[in-house]
Amino acid sequence: MNGQNKPALGKFFLYAVVIILCLLWITPTVGLLVTSLRPRQDVVETGWWKAFAPRKAVGQDVYEKHLAPYYGPDGKAVEGVDLSDPELIGQFRRSIALTAFLREQIEKGNLQLEEMPDPQEMADLLTYLRRLSGAESAASRPRFTANNYVDAVVGYSGRANYIESCVEGNPDEDDACLGTGLTSERGMATAFLNSLWVSIPATILPILVASFAAYAFSWLEFKGRQWLFVILVALQIVPLQMTLIPIYRVYAKVGLTGTFLGVWLFHTGFGLPYAIYLMRNFLGSLPKDIFESAYLDGASHWTAFYKLAIPLSVPALASLAIFQFLWIWNDLLVALVFLGGQTPVLTWQISNLVGRFTGMHLLTAAAFISMILPMIVFFGMQRFFVRGLMAGAVKG
Amino acid sequence: MAAPKGQVPAIMKQAGHAPWLYLAPALLIMLFFVVYPTVNTIYLSFLDTEGEQSAAITCQEGQPCWGVLENYRHALTDETMLLAFRNNLLWIILMVPGTTILGLIIAVLVDRIKQEALAKAVIFMPMAISFVGASIIWNYIYDFQSQGEQTGLLNAIATTLGFNPVPWTTTGPWVNNIALIIVGVWMWTGFCMTILSAALKGVPGELLEAARVDGANEWTVFWKILVPIISPTIVVVLTTMTVNVLKIFDIVYVMGKGQPGTQVIATRMYIEQFNKFNSGISSAIAVVLILAVLPIGYINVRRFREQEAMR
Numbered sequence: 001m002n003g004q005n006k007p008a009l010g011k012f013f014l015y016a017v018v019i020i021l022c023l024l025w026i027t028p029t030v031g032l033l034v035t036s037l038r039p040r041q042d043v044v045e046t047g048w049w050k051a052f053a054p055r056k057a058v059g060q061d062v063y064e065k066h067l068a069p070y071y072g073p074d075g076k077a078v079e080g081v082d083l084s085d086p087e088l089i090g091q092f093r094r095s096i097a098l099t100a101f102l103r104e105q106i107e108k109g110n111l112q113l114e115e116m117p118d119p120q121e122m123a124d125l126l127t128y129l130r131r132l133s134g135a136e137s138a139a140s141r142p143r144f145t146a147n148n149y150v151d152a153v154v155g156y157s158g159r160a161n162y163i164e165s166c167v168e169g170n171p172d173e174d175d176a177c178l179g180t181g182l183t184s185e186r187g188m189a190t191a192f193l194n195s196l197w198v199s200i201p202a203t204i205l206p207i208l209v210a211s212f213a214a215y216a217f218s219w220l221e222f223k224g225r226q227w228l229f230v231i232l233v234a235l236q237i238v239p240l241q242m243t244l245i246p247i248y249r250v251y252a253k254v255g256l257t258g259t260f261l262g263v264w265l266f267h268t269g270f271g272l273p274y275a276i277y278l279m280r281n282f283l284g285s286l287p288k289d290i291f292e293s294a295y296l297d298g299a300s301h302w303t304a305f306y307k308l309a310i311p312l313s314v315p316a317l318a319s320l321a322i323f324q325f326l327w328i329w330n331d332l333l334v335a336l337v338f339l340g341g342q343t344p345v346l347t348w349q350i351s352n353l354v355g356r357f358t359g360m361h362l363l364t365a366a367a368f369i370s371m372i373l374p375m376i377v378f379f380g381m382q383r384f385f386v387r388g389l390m391a392g393a394v395k396g
Numbered sequence: 397m398a399a400p401k402g403q404v405p406a407i408m409k410q411a412g413h414a415p416w417l418y419l420a421p422a423l424l425i426m427l428f429f430v431v432y433p434t435v436n437t438i439y440l441s442f443l444d445t446e447g448e449q450s451a452a453i454t455c456q457e458g459q460p461c462w463g464v465l466e467n468y469r470h471a472l473t474d475e476t477m478l479l480a481f482r483n484n485l486l487w488i489i490l491m492v493p494g495t496t497i498l499g500l501i502i503a504v505l506v507d508r509i510k511q512e513a514l515a516k517a518v519i520f521m522p523m524a525i526s527f528v529g530a531s532i533i534w535n536y537i538y539d540f541q542s543q544g545e546q547t548g549l550l551n552a553i554a555t556t557l558g559f560n561p562v563p564w565t566t567t568g569p570w571v572n573n574i575a576l577i578i579v580g581v582w583m584w585t586g587f588c589m590t591i592l593s594a595a596l597k598g599v600p601g602e603l604l605e606a607a608r609v610d611g612a613n614e615w616t617v618f619w620k621i622l623v624p625i626i627s628p629t630i631v632v633v634l635t636t637m638t639v640n641v642l643k644i645f646d647i648v649y650v651m652g653k654g655q656p657g658t659q660v661i662a663t664r665m666y667i668e669q670f671n672k673f674n675s676g677i678s679s680a681i682a683v684v685l686i687l688a689v690l691p692i693g694y695i696n697v698r699r700f701r702e703q704e705a706m707r
Contacts, residue, residue: 017505216419234697250428
């Protein structure tokens with residue numbers, strides 16, 4: 001029954017299945033990363049998996065339809081008008097100049113058009129002619145660029161990109177450059193800091209409060225201990241969306257709407273049931289001898305709490321912190337209701353971009369910026385993460 | 397030495413009011429942020445849109461009327477709600493077994509390879525991504541262009557194979573829901589895998605070896621030994637996922653935005669509250685949702701008490 005050649009085949013099959021599954025899982029994220037690094041024109045035109053494929057020449061179809069019958073495929077068919085001459089093409093700085101030139105050509109009888117190409121086609125045509133004439137090399141548009149990230153960070157919303165039009169160009173003439181920069185309210189830089197300022201206190205606060213409560217549930221005797229804990233466990237099922245309105249009304253009365261304090265407290269309230277549950281599972285599984293001997297040596301509850309319980313539960317605290325941090329960092333709903341657009345956090349900023357149709361190229365960079373910190377936290381502290389899941393779900 | 401009930405050593409029982417000092421901050425915060433809104437919601441669910449008079453006044457002549465339970469008539473019989481129930485049911489039927497079975501398969505498979513940690517990290521990674529981020533990620537999979545080159549991966553594959561492109565997220569009634577559920581499975585399988593994997597590690601190796609020596613093949617080992625031993629954990633995963641899926645909100649809200657065909661209970665509740673400002677109906681839907689989750693909460697509490705009795 002233990003054939004010697006079977007394991008090799010089985011092993012191959014095993015690896016094949018695991019690799020396929022991993023590829024399936026990681027493909028969507030890879031797509032996002034690749035897209036976020038592509039120039040905006042490419043993002044609109046082709047799928048991300050074509051990032052390395054040869055590009056279709058922009059404007060070639062327009063040229064072939066309107067100009068090729070007269071000027072030939074290489075642009076040299078009309079004597080005296082050489083469309084492949086870089087000096088001639090270089091004179092046309094904007095497509096409007098090309099339009100004027102074509103009108104002139106029609107008057108001279110070099111060209112007959114039923115209708116002029118529309119402005120977009122004209123722009124494409126100019127791009128094509130620049131490439132045909134060699135006035136601009138094909139390599140001028142890179143396959144990958146960091147511009148999307150720069151634009152997202154500073155909140156640039158114009159048609160070109162921030163570096164070209166605001167830093168190198170003349171910023172005063174362009175609306176899109178006004179209010180952009182690292183401190184722009186529309187930028188991801190500000191939102192990143194807001195997210196941090198929301199997440200860090202809202203992570204520490206519930207863990208602190210939960211540790212106190214979990215200590216009482218684990219190592220202190222009081223009436224109704226079991227029942228109170230059961231109720232806390234049961235409260236985990238309350239849906240968050242339901243609590244937004246009653247809390248919002250109270251907040252409005254006491255002036256907590258739009259404040260960080262309000263958000264911290266809300267997250268604390270919602271993080272508590274799970275945090276207490278997890279901490280209590282962990283603290284309760286510590287050997288009781290150490291607590292007993294501490295008391296016999298005359299330690300007070302407070303000493304036992306902060307000199308024994310807290311240091312011993314560092315793994316649980318860490319995993320809890322990661323969970324809570326990821327949850328708050330990725331939260332949209334609470335931020336939407338209690339902070340809104342005045343103090344935008346990352347998730348709010350991104351969902352706002354979705355509504356503005358500023359172009360998918362910006363969104364992808366913005367999304368990736370929001371993913372960086374969770375990824376670092378997740379990969380850096382994966383061990384704790386797994387342990388935390390375990391303590392919460394399967395008591396070992 | 398062993399205390400008869402609970403684990404608190406006798407010497408620590410003279411706590412006086414100390415326990416309540418430790419509990420006070422947690423209890424106060426939970427009272428305000430969780431208990432108060434729950435009670436308030438139950439109360440509001442019997443009132444009109446303004447939350448001032450009995451819901452009975454919103455009854456219209458010639459229409460069925462449930463009196464003070466009028467909001468519940470909407471929450472239980474309105475067409476939009478029936479659609480939400482159906483969609484939520486579809487989510488449960490597909491996503492709960494989907495994540496659990498996939499998680500179990502992956503946990504069993506990666507257990508046998510050297511690169512286990514790497515493979516697990518890849519599967520778990522979506523858990524670290526926000527729903528907003530995920531919806532943007534999946535846009536590059538589901539994207540649809542009515543003409544020209546496809547920029548969504550699925551439609552690019554479809555057109556390459558000679559099929560017509562499909563607007564995945566807007567084709568009702570099944571394709572759009574299933575497209576969203578796939579995103580849910582992508583995000584939550586890592587969670588199930590991690591828990592199930594840890595349970596598998598707890599199965600004694602000698603047991604599996606003994607079975608293999610006795611001639612059992614891997615299939616038999618899996619079904620007759622592994623699955624029965626970790627079945628309590630499987631139940632935990634199933635109940636946790638059922639609660640999660642019943643409360644599913646973000647994926648539908650962000651990705652299926654504005655589409656009546658993909659609404660679920662939680663998004664209906666949100667729309668009634670924040671778009672239609674109808675707190676009565678919204679509260680009734682919330683109560684229905686809590687009632688739906690309650691049996692699972694009961695299972696969890698019972699399981700917890702069994703565990704407590706054992707320690």
